Amino acid sequence: MQIINVILSGGVGSRLWPLSRKSQPKQYLPIFQGETLFQNTVRRNRGFCDQVMVVGNCDNFELSRKDLNSAGVESFLEIIEACPRNTAAAIAFAAFEAQPEDILFVTPSDHLIKSGEEYGAAVRRAIQLAKEGHIVTFGLKPTKPETGFGYIEAEGEEVKGFREKPNLDTAESFLKNGNFFWNSGMFCFQAGVYLQELQAFEPEVFTASKTAFESAKEGKLDYEFSMQIPSISVDYAVMERTKRIKVVPSGFAWSDMGSFESIYDHFKSLGHGVDSNGNMVIGTNLHTEFLGLQNTLLIQTPDAILVLKKENAQDVKKVYERLEKEKPELVD
Structure with missing residues (x-):
C-alpha cells in the first residue's frame, strides 16, 4: 500500500487573467515569493506521501514536469488528459493507475495553504480514516461569510449535508452557526473504495473513464474516448451521495487563490x-x-x-x- 498525492492540475485560472493564460495557468505563475502554487503543493505534501501523481492536460504537462524537476522530484506518475472532463473522471484515472488499497490524497495544484502542525494533523487524520474505508473530505473553518465557496454542514466528523455557494445572508448564518465549513476540494480515500462508489452512483462516468484510461498511450489519454465521459464534478458524482463520507474539520490557513x-x-x-x-x-x-x-x-x-x-x-x-x-x- 502506498500513499499517493494526486495533484489535479487541469484548470486555466480564468479569474486571474491577464496573469493567468492557457499557456501558463495560475498554478504555474512564480508570483508566490518566487515559487509557484504547484511547487508549493508538491513540497507541502512530500512528508505524508510515498509518491506523486499528476493529472493534468495536454496543454500544461510540460509545465508540471518543469516544476517537479525544480522542486527536486525526479520520480512521479503522470496522466495527461486529452480534454477537460471534470474532477470525477480526473480522480478515476488516478484510481485506475493505483492499486485498489493505495490511499489517494487528492489535492488541487492551485491552492495556497500554510503547512504546519494543524495541516499535518488534518492530513494524518484523513489518511487514518481512509485506511478504515471512509471517503474523506476536508472542511475548512470559515474566517468570513464567503459567498464564493460551497459549504459542508458537519457534526464532528459526520457530514450532515453539502450546501451550494450561498448568498451573503446565508453565508453569515453559516458563520454564526459554527458547524459549517468551507468545502476545500481536498479528498482522501482508497483507490478501490472511490471506484466502487463511482461505479455505484455514476456507472457511465466509471465505464467511459475506464475505457479512456485503458486506451491511453504513454500516459496520454485518447481524445475520442475522453469525449464520451460525462463531465461531472467529484462532489456531485460521489461526495454528496456516498454513505462512507467523513469530514476532517480543519483550522489551517487556506485560500483557493481563485480571484x-x-x-x-x-x-x-x-x-x-x-x-x-x-x-x-x-x-x-x-x-x-x-x-x-x-x-x-x-x-x-x-x-x-x-x-x-x-x-x-x-x-x-x-x-x-x-x-x-x-x-x-x-x-x-
Whole structure:
C-alpha cells in the first residue's frame, strides 16, 4: 500500500487573467515569493506521501514536469488528459493507475495553504480514516461569510449535508452557526473504495473513464474516448451521495487563490504596496496614481492591462470568456 498525492492540475485560472493564460495557468505563475502554487503543493505534501501523481492536460504537462524537476522530484506518475472532463473522471484515472488499497490524497495544484502542525494533523487524520474505508473530505473553518465557496454542514466528523455557494445572508448564518465549513476540494480515500462508489452512483462516468484510461498511450489519454465521459464534478458524482463520507474539520490557513481578491489579500499580508485608498498595482514598476478610486487593482502584463474593483473579482472570468471568442491571442 502506498500513499499517493494526486495533484489535479487541469484548470486555466480564468479569474486571474491577464496573469493567468492557457499557456501558463495560475498554478504555474512564480508570483508566490518566487515559487509557484504547484511547487508549493508538491513540497507541502512530500512528508505524508510515498509518491506523486499528476493529472493534468495536454496543454500544461510540460509545465508540471518543469516544476517537479525544480522542486527536486525526479520520480512521479503522470496522466495527461486529452480534454477537460471534470474532477470525477480526473480522480478515476488516478484510481485506475493505483492499486485498489493505495490511499489517494487528492489535492488541487492551485491552492495556497500554510503547512504546519494543524495541516499535518488534518492530513494524518484523513489518511487514518481512509485506511478504515471512509471517503474523506476536508472542511475548512470559515474566517468570513464567503459567498464564493460551497459549504459542508458537519457534526464532528459526520457530514450532515453539502450546501451550494450561498448568498451573503446565508453565508453569515453559516458563520454564526459554527458547524459549517468551507468545502476545500481536498479528498482522501482508497483507490478501490472511490471506484466502487463511482461505479455505484455514476456507472457511465466509471465505464467511459475506464475505457479512456485503458486506451491511453504513454500516459496520454485518447481524445475520442475522453469525449464520451460525462463531465461531472467529484462532489456531485460521489461526495454528496456516498454513505462512507467523513469530514476532517480543519483550522489551517487556506485560500483557493481563485480571484484577484485572494491575490490582493495575500500580497497585502506580505507587505505589497497599497495606497491610502486601498489601491494596488501588480506587474509594473511604473509610477501609478489612482484618483477617485478605492480598493482597485491595476494588473499589467506585456500585452494587456486590467483595471478592477476588488469586489468585482469574480467577474474577470466573463472578460476571459469574451476574449476567448473575440481576441483568443490574449488568453492563449
